[in-house]
Amino acid sequence: MTDTEITRASVGLRSERGPILLAVMLSVGLVAIDSTILATAVPAVVDDLGGFTSFPWLFSIYLLAQAVSVPIYGKVADLYGRKPVMLLGIGLFVLGSLLCGLAWSMPALIVFRLVQGLGAGAVQPMGMTIVGDIxxxxERAKVQGYIASVWAAASVIGPTLGGVFADYLSWRWIFLVNLPLGIAAGWVMWRRFDESVERRKHSIDYLGALLLAAGGTLLLLGLLEGGVRWGWDSPSGIGIFVAAVALLAAFVAVEARTAEPVLPLWIFRRRVLNASNSGAFVVGVLMLGLTSYVPLYAQGVLGHGALVAGLALASMTIGWPIAATTSGRFYLTIGFRRTVLMGALFVIAGAALLLPVSADSALWQLALPCFVMGIGFGYVASPGVIVAQSSVEWQHRGVATGTNMFARSMGSAVGVAVFGAIVNSRVADSAPAGGTLDLQHLSAGVLAPAIHAVFVCSAVVALALLLSGLLMPRRALTDGPAGTPADAPPVEA
Structure with a gap:
């Protein structure tokens, strides 16, 4: 079939980039806020719709839909252009938000969260790709800092806004507030962002996209729900991973033969992409350890309230944009490799500072390690995205960006599984014979060692960032000519 493949983007006057960046930041902000805003409103949602045992799916289904769709959107953007995919993502997100706000039951709300997740899967990588294009x-380092600031603000605004809506208005406004903001972002994107495209014939890899979506869904589902809805060694637990591996193996076989694969296998032959993606994976793992258990430690062990506990975690989101904004000064002078290694050292130092934290510690002793690790994340994640984009040709930038974000999503899913299993095993050891313990009502004496085990595991995992930094070439291709072969290796010293 005949369609278009993007070769370059043009936005006319330089002054028009401002509205486009604003639209990207607004769109990414909606996705960022929506990933946290629901957490504080869960009791209100359950009181209204029921389905207490099903509410974790409100988060899992969103993560699943977002994660498995990211690499597919990345490839589609390289074929059709960034603008239509971004508008599609905003449209799906707004539609999902409207349906969530009108949901009449928990199953309906879960399905509509899936629609939201499909929209988010397009918005986040396309925002990063558009920034890379224009x-x-x-300049990208400074702009990445702006976007990182959006995530920082969302991590604080989201839970607070969710609590306000749930307590004083209605939990439905959590979703309905997205409508005018999403429409405004879509309108600016439609009016201000123009792309120059070159028409050519191509074939769409429908089978590859289907196999990737199915295999990725089963893999993430197994990681998210293993040890929760079924045992790791149960027939269901084993069977879902076997099916996922079979589907992903079939996906690799299809991608090796198809003319225009949805996820080109040459991506895994590029050292620079393997380094940036492995770094993104580890960052995803560690972020889940912090966001899931630092607030719980502050509340259940140190005895602070929910708002103060959230501030401890917010210190991470303060450090991240500071590092993301200043990272350009480093990778333009000392290179991407040394910048990532510097970030890895910050993450390791922050993880080490978590180890002596105890029930007698002050809140700042919990917040400081989060701040230091946030700085490290900024020096690893932001340069990682930029070097991934810069190491490929224009028409492959969407795939490179999407793969990087898919790696972070996979890391988050693994983090959920690993850290959850660690805490659950420690909590189970403290349960009375034949009884169970409610995590929300555990004593500090039980929670402290369980969560401290997560801190120890995080320190070990943080060492893997050094390996990803060492894997990064000393010099990598930076915005090379469009004629560079798709499978050309990165330039290495």
Missing amino acids: YSLA
């Missing part, structure tokens, strides 16, 4: 390598 800003130079030197």
Whole structure:
């Protein structure tokens, strides 16, 4: 079939980049807030709709839909252009938000969260790809800092806004508030962002997309629900991983033969992409350890309230944008490899500072390690995305960006599984014979060692960032010519 493949983007006057960036930040902000805003409103949702045992799916289904769709959107954007995919994502997100706000039952709300997740799967990588298209390598670091600031603000605004809506208005406004903001972002994107495209014939890899979505869904589902809804060694637990591996193996076989694969296998032959994606994976793992258990430690062990506990975690989201904004000064002078290694050292130092935290510690002793690790994440994640984009040709930038974000999503899913299993095993050891313990009502004496085990595991995992930094080439391709072969290796010293 005949369609278009993007070769370059043009936005006319430089002054028009401002509205486009604003639209990207607004769109990404909606996705960022929506990933946290629901947490504080769960009791209100359950009181209204029922389905207490099903509410975890409100988060799992969103993560699943977002994660498995990211690499597919990345490839579609390289074929059709960034603008239509971004508008599709905003449209799906707004539609899902409207349906969530009108949901009449818990199953309906779960299905509509899936629609939201499919929209989010397009918005986040397309926002990063558009930034990579319209800003130079030197400018991108500063812009990445702006976007990181959006995530920082969302991590604080989301839970607070969710609590306000649930307590004083209705939990439905959590979703309905997205409508005018999403429409405004879509309108600016439609009016201000123009792309120049080159028409050519191509074939769409429908089978590859289907196999990737199915295999990725089963893999993430097994990681998210293993040890929760079924045992790891149960027939269901084993069977879902066997099916996932079979589907993903079939996906690799299809991608090796198809003319235009949805996820080109040459991505895994590029050292620079393997380094940036492995770093994104580890960052995803560690972020889940912090976001899931630092607030719980502050509340259940140190005895602080929910708002103060959230501030401890917010210190991470303060450090991240500071590092993301300043990272350009480093990778333009000392290179991407040394910048990532520097970030890895910050993460390791922060993880080490978590180890002596105890029930007698002050809140700042919990917040400081989060701040230091946030700085490390900024020096690893932001340069990682930029070097991934810059190491490929224009028409492959969507795939490179989507793969990087898919790696982070996979890391988050693994983090959920690993850290959850660690805490659950420690909690189970403290349960009375034949009884169970409610995690929300555990004593500090039980919670402290359980969560401290997560801190120890995080310190070990943080060492893996050094390996990803060492894997990064000393010099990598930066915005090379469009004629560079798709399978050309990165330039290495």
